[in-house]
Every structure is written in structure tokens, then in C-alpha cells.
Amino acid sequence: MNYKKVAMNQKIRQNNEKMPVLFIGHGSPINVISDNDFTRSLVKLGQNLPKPMAILVVSAHWLTDGTYVTCMDKPKTIHDFYGFPEKMYEITYPSPGAPDCAKFLAQSENIISCSTQWGLDHASWAVLKHMYPQADIPVFEMSLDYSFNDRNPKPVQYHYDLASKLKVLREKGVLIMGSGNIVHNLGMADYNMQAKPYDWAVEFDQKVKSNLLNGNVEDLINFENMGSSALYAVPTLDHYLPMIYSIALRDENEPVTFTYEGFQNGSISMRCFQIG
Structure with missing residues (x-):
């Protein structure tokens, strides 16, 4: 018997309440020091959720x-951004890690490996700073396999299938959060955070919303089928894939609640939702 694995399993069963799943459109790092509708929604979300025994963040900013x-x-x-106010580089988020949870996951799925070389990038801590400012909940992060080659010829479907294997963590009290943006086009971003969103951004965001409500996973995976707006809304997969992880964790008939809807910089959808 693998006693070490059993011990890990016992530890992460300390809280067996099935946790919701989140997707957070995190937007610009400047939100970590901003008081706006979006950041206030994060504060409210943290207050209303059942307290998790650990948090797993699937990050748009850790590509491996x-x-x-x-x-x-x-x-x-990790301060993985440049050209922002100096005080942002002084912010830390000293939460404990969750090595038992992480190692349990790595041992359960042989395509997942442990890393001690990363940490928490701003897709994690800039959000959690608002939700759980005390930094007293263990946090671990998952990277996105960005090797689009023969091993991974259909990357969105690949990530959806991998994400579905994480459901066991929900039963063990782990809050899983995808952190990216449904619409994310930095090449067309406006420096004004309050800029009017582009028509194509609104169109794609609304189509995704409709598919989320209807449970239309096929179109969310094959997002190119949603029309020409998809070409502008998802020029790269890094920020879209965390949303795919979130929807893959949805059980049949689980409700989807939008905890925030809006845009920043004209080309970034800040849509957030909760499953369960």
C-alpha cells in the first residue's frame, strides 16, 4: 500500500463540502490596487463563498x-508585469501553499507534474488579494500546457478533457478557479480602462454568455464557430483556456451565476461566473 498517498488523501478530505467552481476575468494587474465595480465584486464573492480548505488557480500566466x-x-x-506603479511591486500575498493537494493531484494524474520553481502570479494573487485579503487559505497553482504539437493537436478539447479529471478536488473542499479573460486582445486595448468596448468584443462575450447558460459546451470548445468576432476576441488561447477548465468541472444541471459583467480597456471582457 502507498501509505504516503493515503495520508495525502486523508488530509485533503478534512473538508468534504463540495465547493463551487469560479471563472474570474482578471484583466489588468492595476486592479489589485483599484477600487471599482469589479474589485468590489471580488470582495463580495469572497464573503459569500463557503470557506475552502485550499484554492487551486488555473492561471493564464503560467504557460509550460x-x-x-x-x-x-x-x-x-510573482510580479509578472512591467511599467506599473512602484507600490504594486511591493505587494505580497503570503498565503501558505497546498503541497499535499498538489502532490495528490500529480500522483493521481500521470500527465501532471510537481514544480517548485514557480509561485503565485498575478492571475492568482491580484484576485485573491480582494477575495481573501488575510491570505490565510492555502493556494496552489496549475499551469497551462501550451505545447501545441502532435501530442496536443486539439488544444481546447485536450484542456477540457484534462480539466474534467479535477472534479475530485471539489468533493474534497478545494475551490477551483480559472483566471483569464473570455475576451482578451491586448493589441487593440485602449489605455483608458473605461473605454467603450468594441462591438466584436460585446458580440463574442454575449455569445459565450448564451452558451454558458444553455450548456453548449461544443461551441465553447470550438469557439471559432461563434463567428468572425472570435478572431478578435481570442487571438491567443492563454486567457481563454482557464474558462474551459471551469466549464469542464460543471456537473449536470448545476447553475451558472454571473458574479460580474463588464469590460475594461475596450477589448477585455471582465465577465466572471460561479458554478454551483
């Missing part, structure tokens, strides 16, 4: 060859 989870006791705060 293969899939990794952070397995350290004390993940470092």
Missing part, C-alpha cells in the same frame, strides 16, 4: 511544456 502544479509550502509572490 506539459502541465504542472506548485508543490511548495510557501509559494512566492
Whole structure:
């Protein structure tokens, strides 16, 4: 018997309440020091959710060859952005890690590996700073396998299938959060955060909303089928894929609640939702 694996399993069963799943459109790092409708929605969300025993964040900002989870006791705060106010680089999020959860996941799925070289990038801590400002809940992060080759010829379907294997964590009290943006086109972004959103951005965002409500997973996976607006809304997959992880964790007939709807910088959808 693998006693070490059994011990990990027992530890992550300490809280067996089935946790909701989140998708957070995190937008610009500047939101970490901003007081706006979006950040206030995060504060409210943290207050209303059942307290998780750990949090797993699927990050748009950790792109790897293969899939990794952070397995350290004390993940470092990564300031993975440039040209922002100096005070943002002084912010830390000293939450404990969740190495038992991470190692359990890595041992359960042989395509997931442990990493001690990363930490928490701003897709994690800039959101959690508002939701759980005390940083007292263990957090671990999962990377996105960005190796689109023969091993991964249909990347969106690949990630959906992988994400569905994470459901066991929900039963063990782990809050899983995809952190990216449904519409994310930095090449067409306006420096004004309050800029009017582009028509194509609104169109694609609304189509995704409709598909989420209708449970139309096929079109969300094959997003190119949603029309020409998809070409502008999803020029790269990095920020779209975390949403795919969230919907893959949805059980049949589970409700989807939009905890925030809006845009920043004209080309970034800040839509957030909760499953369960």
C-alpha cells in the first residue's frame, strides 16, 4: 500500500463540502490596487463563498511544456508585469501553499507534474488579494500546457478533457478557479480602462454568455464557430483556456451565476461566473 498517498488523501478530505467552481476575468494587474465595480465584486464573492480548505488557480500566466502544479509550502509572490506603479511591486500575498493537494493531484494524474520553481502570479494573487485579503487559505497553482504539437493537436478539447479529471478536488473542499479573460486582445486595448468596448468584443462575450447558460459546451470548445468576432476576441488561447477548465468541472444541471459583467480597456471582457 502507498501509505504516503493515503495520508495525502486523508488530509485533503478534512473538508468534504463540495465547493463551487469560479471563472474570474482578471484583466489588468492595476486592479489589485483599484477600487471599482469589479474589485468590489471580488470582495463580495469572497464573503459569500463557503470557506475552502485550499484554492487551486488555473492561471493564464503560467504557460509550460506539459502541465504542472506548485508543490511548495510557501509559494512566492510573482510580479509578472512591467511599467506599473512602484507600490504594486511591493505587494505580497503570503498565503501558505497546498503541497499535499498538489502532490495528490500529480500522483493521481500521470500527465501532471510537481514544480517548485514557480509561485503565485498575478492571475492568482491580484484576485485573491480582494477575495481573501488575510491570505490565510492555502493556494496552489496549475499551469497551462501550451505545447501545441502532435501530442496536443486539439488544444481546447485536450484542456477540457484534462480539466474534467479535477472534479475530485471539489468533493474534497478545494475551490477551483480559472483566471483569464473570455475576451482578451491586448493589441487593440485602449489605455483608458473605461473605454467603450468594441462591438466584436460585446458580440463574442454575449455569445459565450448564451452558451454558458444553455450548456453548449461544443461551441465553447470550438469557439471559432461563434463567428468572425472570435478572431478578435481570442487571438491567443492563454486567457481563454482557464474558462474551459471551469466549464469542464460543471456537473449536470448545476447553475451558472454571473458574479460580474463588464469590460475594461475596450477589448477585455471582465465577465466572471460561479458554478454551483
